[in-house]
Each structure stands twice: as C-alpha cells, then as structure tokens.
Amino acid sequence: MSQYFAGVDIGSTMTKVVIMNQSVLASVIGPTGPEHRKLANRVMEEALGKAKLPFEDITYVVATGYGRINVPFADKQITEISCHARGVAYLLPEARTVIDIGGQDSKGIKLKDGRAVDFVMNDKCAAGTGRFLEVAAEELGVKLEDMGKLSLEAKKAVSVSNTCTVFATHEVVTKLSKGAALPDIIAGLHEAIATRVYGMLRRLKIEREVALTGGGAKNIGLVRAMEAKLGFAVLVPPEPLLTGAIGAALLGKDIVKEAEEKGTTLARAERRLQEATLFT
Amino acid sequence: MSGGEIVSHHVMPSGGNYKLTAEEVVKKALGKAKLSLKDIDYIVATGYGASNATSANEVFSDLSCQGRGVSYLFPSARMVIDIGGQFTRVFRVKEKGKVTAFLQSEKCAAGSGRFLQVIAKVLQIDLKDIGELSLKSKNKVDFNTGCAVFAESEAISRVAEGALKEDILAGLHRTLAAKIQSMVERVGLKPDCAVVGGGAKDIGLVRSIEQSLASKLLVPEEPQIVAALGAALLAEEKAVPSRSVTNLKGG
Numbered sequence: 134m135s136q137y138f139a140g141v142d143i144g145s146t147m148t149k150v151v152i153m154n155q156s157v158l159a160s161v162i163g164p165t166g167p168e169h170r171k172l173a174n175r176v177m178e179e180a181l182g183k184a185k186l187p188f189e190d191i192t193y194v195v196a197t198g199y200g201r202i203n204v205p206f207a208d209k210q211i212t213e214i215s216c217h218a219r220g221v222a223y224l225l226p227e228a229r230t231v232i233d234i235g236g237q238d239s240k241g242i243k244l245k246d247g248r249a250v251d252f253v254m255n256d257k258c259a260a261g262t263g264r265f266l267e268v269a270a271e272e273l274g275v276k277l278e279d280m281g282k283l284s285l286e287a288k289k290a291v292s293v294s295n296t297c298t299v300f301a302t303h304e305v306v307t308k309l310s311k312g313a314a315l316p317d318i319i320a321g322l323h324e325a326i327a328t329r330v331y332g333m334l335r336r337l338k339i340e341r342e343v344a345l346t347g348g349g350a351k352n353i354g355l356v357r358a359m360e361a362k363l364g365f366a367v368l369v370p371p372e373p374l375l376t377g378a379i380g381a382a383l384l385g386k387d388i389v390k391e392a393e394e395k396g397t398t399l400a401r402a403e404r405r406l407q408e409a410t411l412f413t
Numbered sequence: 414m415s416g417g418e419i420v421s422h423h424v425m426p427s428g429g430n431y432k433l434t435a436e437e438v439v440k441k442a443l444g445k446a447k448l449s450l451k452d453i454d455y456i457v458a459t460g461y462g463a464s465n466a467t468s469a470n471e472v473f474s475d476l477s478c479q480g481r482g483v484s485y486l487f488p489s490a491r492m493v494i495d496i497g498g499q500f501t502r503v504f505r506v507k508e509k510g511k512v513t514a515f516l517q518s519e520k521c522a523a524g525s526g527r528f529l530q531v532i533a534k535v536l537q538i539d540l541k542d543i544g545e546l547s548l549k550s551k552n553k554v555d556f557n558t559g560c561a562v563f564a565e566s567e568a569i570s571r572v573a574e575g576a577l578k579e580d581i582l583a584g585l586h587r588t589l590a591a592k593i594q595s596m597v598e599r600v601g602l603k604p605d606c607a608v609v610g611g612g613a614k615d616i617g618l619v620r621s622i623e624q625s626l627a628s629k630l631l632v633p634e635e636p637q638i639v640a641a642l643g644a645a646l647l648a649e650e651k652a653v654p655s656r657s658v659t660n661l662k663g664g
Contacts, residue, residue: 237563258521259562268562298562299522299531300499310429 136192136389139180140381141173141207142216143200146236146263146348148173149378150180152191153386159183162374165200171409173204178406189404193385197377199238199256203409208401211384213377214242214249219387220380221344222247224370229340232330232359232367233376234349236263241334253333259298261329263348266355269322272302273309280319284354287320301325320354327358344368346376414645421445422638431462439468455652457644461499473647475640476504476512482643483607484510487631491603494593494622494630495639496612498526503596505603510643514600522561524592526612531561532585535568536578543582547617550583559592586621594625607631609639 135154142149143165150173151160161180173196181188188206196207197216204210221231222244231242238256242249259265270277291313295301305318326349343363349355350373360366370376392399414420423441428434435458443449450468458466459478466472483493484506495502500519504512518524522531533540554576558564568581597606606628612618613636623630633639 237566257558258560264562264566295520297521297523298560299527 136386137184137186137190138382138385138389139177139191139194140216140378140383140385141177141194141196141198141201141204142213142375142377142381143173143196143198143203144235144377145199145238147374148176148200149198149375150176151375151378151382152180152184152186153379153382157375157379158186160372160375160378162372171203173200174206174406174408177206188406191404193389193399194402195381195385195388197381205409206402206404206406208399209385209388211381214240214252214254216377216380216384217346218242218244218249218380219247219383220376220378221346221370223379223383224376225342225344225368227342228344228368230334230337230343231376232334232343232345233347234261234263234326234330234345234355235347236267238262239330239333239347239349241330241337241339243337243340251337253336255329255333260296260301261326261333265298265301265326265329266322266349266352268298269302269305272306273315273318275315275319278351280322281352281354281356283316284319284323285357286316288314289317290324291317291321293321293325296325296329320358323352323354323358324361326355327362330359331362339363341365342368344370346370346373348374414642414649417646417649419642419645420448422635422641424635424637427462431465432467435462435466436468439466455648457648457651459640459644470648471651473644476502476515477510478640478643478647479609480504480506480512480643481510481646482639482641483609483633484508485642485646486633486639487605487607489605490607490631492597492600492606494597494606494608494613496526496593496608496610496618498530498611500525501593501596501610501612503593503600505600516596516600518592518596523559524589524596526610528561528564528589529585529612529615529618531565532568532582535565536572536581538578541614544614544616544618546579547582547586547615548579548620550577550579552577552580553587554580554584556584556588559588564588582617583621586615586617587625589618590621590625593622597626602626602628604628605631607633609633609636611637 138153140151148163148165152158159180163176194207196204196210197213201210221228233240239261240254243251295304345367350369421442456469458469458472459475463472483490501524502517504515608630
C-alpha cells in the first residue's frame with residue numbers, strides 16, 4: 134500500500150495544506166483569519182477531497198507555521214524554519230539561502246545539505262513584512278495582488294523615509310495627494326520592504342542561490358526590488374506559498390522512513406478531523 | 414497670556430493645511446479673550462509646523478517651550494513625558510524649564526498616541542472615552558506585540574474571541590506604558606515626573622504608566638497646551654523687558 138503524507142502550514146494570514154506521496158497530489162490555500170484559526174480541519178478536508186483520499190490513508194501529518202499548535206490532528210509539530218528549509222531544498226536544490234516574506238513576518242534561512250543551519254527573523258515589527266504592503270495597499274485603494282504589476286510601470290520609485298508602517302502609509306498617502314504617480318509610490322514601498330529585509334539578512338552572509346518564498350514572492354515588483362538590493366536574480370518556486378507545507382509533508386516522510394529503518398513504532402494522533410481548542 | 418496668567422486658549426486638529434489652521438486657531442483664541450491681533454505684544458510659534466504660523470515674531474523649538482510650560486505649571490517637575498500624536502518624548506528639566514537629557518520615539522508608532530488612535534478605530538470608540546472605559550477592566554488582555562499594526566490585528570482577534578473592550582484597552586495601555594517605561598529608564602527616572610501631550614488626557618494610560626514606573630505623575634489640567642503655554646511665557650519674556658517689538662506681521 135502506498136504511503137501518503139500531509140503538511141499543514143498555518144501562517145499568520147494563510148493556511149496551506151499539501152498531500153504528497155512521491156510528489157504533490159493535492160494542495161489547498163485558504164485564509165487563516167481570526168475565525169479560521171481553529172479550522173485547519175476544513176482546509177485538510179478540502180485537500181483530502183481533491184486527492185480523493187480518506188483521512189485514514191494519511192500515514193503521517195506534520196503541522197508547521199505560527200499556528201501549528203492549533204492542529205489537533207497532527208502527528209507532530211515542526212518549526213517553520215525546518216519546514217521551509219526542507220521544502221526549498223526539495224524544490225530548488227541549488228538554493229543556499231531562503232528569504233521568506235510572509236503575511237506578518239519575514240525570515241532569512243541559511244541552508245546546508247538541505248537543512249537550516251542559521252536563521253534570522255522579524256515578527257516584532259510590521260515593516261519588512263507582507264502586512265506593510267497590505268496596510269499601504271488598503272490606504273492607497275489598490276488591490277494587494279495588483280501592487281506588483283502596477284509598480285513595474287514606475288518611472289522613478291518614490292523614496293519612503295519612514296520605517297514604521299503607520300507613518301510610512303501616512304507618508305505615501307500625502308505624497309500621492311501632492312501629485313506623485315501611483316506606480317512610483319508602490320515601487321517605493323517595495324523598495325522600503327526590500328531594504329528592511331536586506332538589512333535583517335546581512336547578518337546571515339547571503340550565499341547564492343537565493344530562493345524567495347512566502348506571499349511576498351508572488352509580488353513581481355517586490356521580487357525585482359529584492360533582486361536590485363541583492364544585485365542578482367533570485368529563484369522563486371512555482372507556488373511560493375506552499376514551500377512550508379511541502380517541507381512539513383517531506384519531514385513527515387523522513388520521520389516515517391527513519392522509524393521503519395530502525396523498526397521503532399511512531400506515536401500518532403487519532404485520525405479524526407476536528408476543530409482546535411485554541412492555544413495561543 | 415498677560416501678567417503671567419492665561420487669558421484664553423484654543424486647541425484644534427492641525428489638519429492638512431497648517432497655515433490656515435494656524436490663522437484659525439489664533440483667531441479663535443483671540444475671540445475667546447475678546448482681543449485682536451494688534452493687542453498682542455509678541456507671538457512665539459512652536460511645534461512641528463511652527464514655520465506656518467505667519468503671525469509669529471519668532472519660532473522656538475517645541476522642546477524649549479514644553480520645558481518652560483511644565484516648569485511654570487509644576488515647578489517641582491524634573492522629568493517630562495510628552496505623549497504626542499506621532500511620537501513620544503522623554504526629557505529632563507532643570508529649574509526654569511531648561512531641558513537637559515532627551516529621548517524621542519519618532520521611528521515607530523508603538524510608543525505614541527498614534528497607537529491608541531489605531532486601536533480606537535478598531536474598537537469603534539471615541540479616543541477621549543478610552544481612558545475611563547479602560548479603568549473598568551478587571552482582566553487585562555495580554556498583547557504579544559508592541560507594533561501598532563500587529564496590535565491592531567491582535568485586537569481584532571481578541572474582539573472576535575469575545576474579549577471586552579475595556580480589557581483590550583487596559584492591555585494596550587500596559588503595552589504602551591512598557592514602551593514608555595523603557596524610554597524613561599534610558600533617560601533615568603527623576604521625580605517629580607509630569608506627563609503632557611494628548612496621551613496625558615487618557616487617564617487609563619496615565620495610571621498604567623504610574624504603575625510601570627511606580628511613581629506618581631503630575632498631569633496638567635489641559636495637557637495639550639503646555640508647549641503653547643511655554644511659548645507664550647517665552648514671548649512674554651521677550652516682550653515685557655523691552656516693549657520694543659511691535660512688528661506683528663514680521664516673522
């Protein structure tokens with residue numbers, strides 16, 4: 134009988150589930166949201182539906198991400214640093230550094246032999262995270278998913294002098310009202326995030342190749358801004374949001390394989406999909 | 414001011430057009446005092462947009478004015494916490510309001526009044542009601558973040574989970590107070606300590622800071638006019654000894 138592995142990545146903004154055997158069979162990306170935080174079971178159900186598998190057939194479930202503790206049906210919780218590292222090493226084996234720009238944090242991870250050897254992280258301040266762009270987009274009246282394309286039309290990026298999201302947003306709205314072009318402003322916001330993330334990463338001693346993941350990697354303007362900071366092109370996986378969930382599923386596979394080789398039995402959660410009783 | 418006493422005052426939002434606001438606010442204050450501009454001997458402007466006050470004879474830094482104003486109201490004050498809309502400042506004052514050590518948090522909204530504005534919007538309550546409401550809290554909500562933006566989403570989550578507004582506010586006051594406390598510690602606490610600026614009108618925040626610092630705070634009756642008061646005191650010093658300045662249109 135073939136084995137199936139599930140990775141559940143509960144990010145601050147999005148919940149991601151993948152089901153794998155030799156490759157990815159099904160994946161679902163849904164919002165995390167305040168009322169969705171305990172509903173990883175629903176996203177899981179949807180993924181099982183897509184893969185046409187009953188939950189009993191899943192050999193091992195690994196949860197990751199900042200909400201990983203809220204997945205009662207997971208067999209194991211693993212940090213997103215390890216999962217991102219594993220996911221990137223699988224998808225982009227040539228990568229030595231990972232930059233993950235998430236909804237409410239950003240991270241830099243150094244890889245060696247497919248494992249995380251060092252990392253830096255900012256989740257204390259919204260500057261340099263997806264949230265920065267989300268807040269600014271809302272104030273500017275632009276859809277978040279349009280920001281990337283719009284910024285490519287920029288002639289000259291507006292310089293954003295404030296670091297704080299609250300003040301920077303105020304600054305760009307004022308600049309817009311004084312006649313600055315919208316694409317130039319958005320390009321300036323991307324530059325501001327890239328500068329902030331780059332500043333955080335310097336401690337890591339960035340090594341090529343660099344993979345860019347997380348929601349931020351779906352924004353072509355931000356990718357370009359990051360590349361301009363680095364001075365070279367970055368690698369972006371086909372679905373940058375799924376790296377952590379794929380890594381989680383693969384780590385589950387590694388765990389099962391190791392247990393089989395050693396002949397040990399694995400502790401597993403009950404195969405019953407249920408809502409989480411929230412732990413925060 | 415006249416003879417060391419406040420004759421009238423007026424406070425209004427700065428808005429987008431500082432010049433117009435400056436004219437308007439002077440007019441309003443003059444109206445309350447039943448005076449006209451030519452009755453004023455000397456005008457000192459201060460604050461972020463001071464250069465827009467075209468009727469001013471001179472501009473002084475807001476720090477000097479704030480220090481002077483605090484010393485006038487509270488001669489025993491040796492330290493001032495100024496919680497403004499965009500940033501918080503902590504400074505030491507000597508006699509006569511001379512400012513010595515000084516620290517400002519302008520890089521980040523976390524320690525400023527802006528933080529509370531953001532939250533007031535989320536909770537759909539009036540900024541001026543925050544203080545009283547927060548005092549009703551029996552169970553302060555713990556916040557994981559000092560960032561104004563993240564606190565906003567955290568507050569939304571807590572509301573969704575059914576937390577009471579007063580508990581959220583009291584939790585935020587504690588977060589804000591911790592940030593201000595760390596600024597005070599960097600300058601070095603020296604009682605008596607006065608708190609001024611818009612944030613001082615929030616009784617919940619004032620109590621929270623008092624708790625963090627384990628020190629009573631002096632709060633002016635009208636905390637938002639302290640810098641303007643200091644400016645008027647400095648203007649009086651300029652005008653009274655000589656009585657020579659009459660060019661009110663200059664600046």
